[in-house]
């Protein structure tokens with residue numbers, strides 16, 4: 001990764017200006033849909049989304065009525081059995097997917113295993129000798145680990161991971177996708193749309209097009225884009241995607257993830273985790289596996305009803321949200337935050353890793369600093385919740401549904417104060433926690 005210094009931007013940001021932005025903000029009322037702790041500025045919704053009130057109400061319903069009173073009848077009467085499909089259909093419009101292509105289940109890691117296997121099987125059914133899964137070195141580790149696991153299972157000659165060095169542009173990636181010799185061996189390109197460290201946003205349309213023009217199947221990980229910005233899977237002709245329920249979708253800790261598979265592939269797909277919920281008729285209890293027709297073929301076992309009910313309710317917060325407005329606010333929040341950082345001279349040691357071009361960044365900012373961990377802990381102590389990513393990155397997430405513009409001012413002021421006074425150097429802020 002190379003670090004570029006931010007281009008100058010001369011707009012002077014004041015608290016008054018940000019308060020005016022709040023008054024004009026068409027999404028301002030959405031904050032009332034969430035329960036947020038007092039005296040906390042939450043800049044970590046990219047890691048665990050805040051709790052929508054309707055999510056808490058649904059949890060209460062399931063725990064006080066559905067489970068204890070209605071017991072097993074609830075599979076039908078409360079539609080528990082339809083939760084994976086119903087949740088999938090609520091996520092679909094947020095990621096530009098027409099009906100019947102998204103389903104909620106399992107974790108992102110497990111879902112990656114399923115779509116990776118499906119994509120490799122599609123390639124081998126096409127009698128190609130492609131065995132490479134291409135990805136980026138800085139991709140989220142679990143994504144890469146899942147490829148390694150599949151490679152162990154299938155053997156090197158059928159699956160091997162090749163990583164492209166990350167850089168400030170996607171030149172090396174594009175070259176690998178288009179170089180006649182290199183690309184001919186690539187079965188699948190697996191990319192994360194918004195980089196979890198830097199916040200860099202990849203050009204989905206362009207990379208998908210380049211890959212497919214060379215016979216490569218495309219898998220996108222939307223963990224940091226679903227619910228954070230408009231995604232256009234159908235319009236970009238994407239093959240497969242996976243994503244996360246507990247980040248910008250606010251589904252709660254460990255919420256189920258989701259899978260997208262383009263309809264054109266459904267009939268010829270096979271995925272290896274052939275559990276009964278992916279069967280065409282689970283309750284016929286036949287001994288032969290017969291896959292379900294549509295996107296349901298990606299289901300494996302019984303849905304996690306408690307957590308999926310909560311995710312189902314949480315998604316209703318998005319039902320009337322214009323994703324273009326959400327994106328505008330997200331970009332404005334992060335832009336203003338960085339302008340404030342630049343206005344505080346003492347913060348000059350923080351180096352922005354996130355691209356400043358709006359077309360190239362997601363909904364977070366990442367700053368490199370040798371004491372990023374201690375700074376993050378000190379911020380949390382002062383009520384500004386951010387997170388740390390090893391080895392030296394302070395990460396701040398901007399969630400437009402429940403952050404106010406004026407929050408940005410207070411967060412930047414807190415950061416400046418504890419850096420200026422050197423408070424973050426106190427030993428208490430160096431104590432390492434399991435989760436950072």
Ligand SMILES: *Cc1c(COP(=O)(O)O)cnc(C)c1O
Nearest residue numbers: 107108109140142192196221223
């Ligand atoms: C958060 C995240 C995951 C999480 O995977 P789980 O299996 O849900 O733990 C995967 N990939 C990326 C890119 C992520 O940001």
